[in-house]
Amino acid sequence: MTDDKDVLRDVWFGRIPTCFTLYQDEITEREAEPYYLLLPRVSYLTLVTDKVKKHFQKVMRQEDISEIWFEYEGTPLKWHYPIGLLFDLLASSSALPWNITVHFKSFPEKDLLHCPSKDAVEAHFMSCVKEADALKHKSQVINEMQKKDHKQLWMGLQNVVSTWSSQEIETTQRVKQDRFDQFWAINRKLMEYPAEENGFRYIPFRIYQTTTERPFIQKLFRPVAADGQLHTLGDLLREVCPSALAPEDGEKKNQVMIHGIEPMLETPLQWLSEHLSYPDNFLHISIIPQPTD
């Protein structure tokens, strides 16, 4: 269906205007100007910030530079979470641009995973894809694929670049369309299910809230009920995170957000999984307080 394919495209090409500022205690030889970038929602921080790193390292001495890490309002940003998830969870109720602080010292060992290279991002990404398929297809589809198919998924994602001007967007339009097609040529196989079923075995999802100790909720949940009815987003929340939903007659306290939007709670979970998953094939769902304005 044309409409559904448009959703895939909108998800893939989503961007967040971001302003990177160097942490004030970093030692610089000259003043460091902030750096502006449109970050792809579906990618990962350490994959798309080479330009940021280069920009700030130009005004620093080599000996003052160690592993780069990012922080928003005092919270270290987990590079292994997709960018769109981080934004929705932490900054969606604030005004744009998203203001991120850049650090080159004092890596927070207790909070963040190290990211020694792009290979680490690839390993993490493929690990998520594999886990998602374990849930959807008992790993049958991913295991049947060849190494080159796995590579193609990664290459499609890896070339979702940050841009910083509308000019750059126009000139790279065709390249970007190729990456989308390259990715989905393989990913569509991970979105299939047997004709006799009505969906995947279990839905790969994670629900995030900043108000809890636990980083996320992830459980086994089937897209189809015993009577053949499709489970909805509301059904999922009622089952695994009832506090996210408003009480019967009560006021709506939270937003349930995926890719910056609030899907209707009546939406079938199977459809959400096929169309609003991130490239890692997981639905990353943020529960955030309803903004008061």
Add this chain to the structure above:
Amino acid sequence: MEENEFFGEKTFQRYCAEFIKHSQQIGDGWEWRTSKEALELPLDDFEVTESTATNEVIKYEYHVLYSCSYQVPVLYFRASFLDGRPLALKDIWEGVHECYKTRLLQGPWDTISQQEHPILGQPFFVLHPCKTNEFMTPVLKNSRKINRNVNYITSWLSLVGPVVGLHLPLSYAGAASQDE
């Protein structure tokens, strides 16, 4: 429920309970913890101090969690010097015995990597769980053949633990075959 070696969470909890019982008997420090938000991923925790060749004391912390995605247990661990400095992945590698290294370096799915602990949210090292079923199947098949009772957790931990410095006392094996 399949005949093979995937098992559900309740079974995981049962094997852990038996394991903990023996641990309490011999006093080697395993604990059962449940997260107050959900019972789904309970964990055990074991602290061990070991001296390295350079006379530095290193503290290891091991957690056993249940992966509902792969339906197998997963071993999470971290290590630090006594002053709190964490060990890096390369330090961990240095501690892995040569005989295990070749196997672990064969592919990204067999290796030790840094991951976020799903309950604590902190960086831990993990042995990837997706091959667990592959190596546990022969162990369990053989036990059934000789009609011997086996605690999955004990068998599994005795296989993966030594790779990362965790050695179970032999008395666990005796305990496993006694429990009916």
